[in-house]
Amino acid sequence: MRRYSAFAIAREGARYHTGWERAWRSPKPKKKYDVVIVGAGGHGLATAFYLGKNFGITNVAIIEKGWLGGGNTGRNTTIIRSNYLQDPSAAIYEKARSLYETMSQDLNYNVMFSPRGVMMLAQTHHEVRGYQRTAHANALQGVSTEFISPQRVKELVPIMDINGPRYPVLGALWQPRGGTARHDAVAWGYARACSDMGMDIIQKCEVTGVNQAGGKVTGVQTTLGEIGCDKLAIVVAGNSGDLAGKAGFRLPMESVALQALVSEPIKPTIDVVVMANTVHGYMSQSDKGELVIGGGTDGFNNYTQRGSFHHVEETVRALVETFPIISRLRMMRQWGGIVDVTGDRSPVISKTPLGNTFINAGWGTGGFKSIPGSGWAMAELVAKGEPGPLAAEFGLDRFREGRFIDESVAAGVAH
Amino acid sequence: MLTLQCPYCGVMADETELHAEGEAHIKRFGPGSSDEDFETYLFERKNPKGVHFERWRHTGGCGKFFHAARSTMTLEVYGTYPAQTLEPPKELIDAIKAKHPDWEGYK
Ligand SMILES: Cc1cc2nc3c(=O)[nH]c(=O)nc-3n(C[C@H](O)[C@H](O)[C@H](O)COP(=O)(O)OP(=O)(O)OC[C@H]3O[C@@H](n4cnc5c(N)ncnc54)[C@H](O)[C@@H]3O)c2cc1C
């Protein structure tokens, strides 16, 4: 793999950009791999990357039914934060956030991590108490957050109306090292690094069945034929229930549509991420100048990758109330992704009832931020067959044992 | 936009008038049941790609709970029926089967 650098840009500029090589290979599948990962989203690719990097396991295939990064990884609003309430969440999200800090260097790929700060508005007294509690919990967990005053909110985001008639801003939970990154680049950077380690990324290949013998996985059936494996990792987000069904077990999750939209590009107006959970909307500005806006989830099961229209109106209404200057902007694009939501709103990184088969799912509306940490933890689980400290609390057995990691209070909005 | 007919008041209700209440015909378990039974009842869901039987509530209308059969792949609605039943009516199952011969049926 030729490294990207300022020198490479100069060199290629001097020869009409004829020397760039493909970022990853597109090989035909082999008969068998040590590990097959289903799903080339951020989590599947990060799992592969850390299998190679941390455990030296490189006889790996990542199988993707569409194009890599074309699922939720390429559809999200890229908020990265780790200000969760419960200890197991703070641990894995902060691990992920800290890995984002050096991801561009680690992958030699510019993922445009921008720790511009994430602000979660408190607009009811209940939220003020909730976020103060989270700030205290974060202090104990070693996650740097603080509860800030309305005046400080106004200083950081001058375009915000903090004295709105319905829900005036009473304060905010502020994580200065939270932010955003370029979602496609995260997938592409991992794909390039995995391909370089000799792993096969097989796109346009759907897994349609799971072969098993004696209670253990032996391979998968795909639209490109059978592929054998010693270990299987299912990392397919909204399609988890479907694939688990094919492997013979059920999951504590359901698939619903979550949508987002972007405005026409405007001059720089807001340089932090703002989330307003009570009025239900959140917003940041991309480098292109578009306002990136997160919408709501539908209440019903859905695999259509488009959400209900009325959510767009609700979201935009909430944001116009919070940022009156956007009222005359046109919205350019709207899209949806299918997110996998668990009973306690926390993910699953777990062994499954089928031997040598592992699942990473249930990230729901908020798993872009966790990609590197999740891949780190999942690789350890797949390599050793047992979860390490980061994944230990996220097993499927928690639903039977009642050990929930209840984050639905901490994150009232999709993110 | 998703539109369901409320089987009680007959209104063709837009989804903004309704509230989705999750998978239908879930078998309930009470005190004394095993951990596995509670896990299935409380958390494990079919979450199918395709035909799905659900509970809905006509919150912005008569307020009553009812059932609907719907495709999660196309949002096509096959029919709605009252809440006082433990499984979908046979006519509805037959009608879905006629439309989708390869559907595995109600399980
Ligand atoms: C609109 C929206 C906004 C969001 N905003 C945020 C945010 O601001 N911050 C945040 O942290 N998170 C956010 N999220 C959530 C985040 O996008 C997801 O949690 C995360 O991207 C999940 O990554 P993944 O790799 O698990 O899944 P995906 O990226 O969906 O990857 C799964 C892949 O598996 C493939 N696949 C599925 N079935 C099969 C099969 N049978 N065979 C082969 N391949 C298969 C799919 O094609 C897909 O590419 C948002 C999500 C949406 C939809």
Ligand SMILES: [Zn+2]
């Ligand atoms: Zn009614």
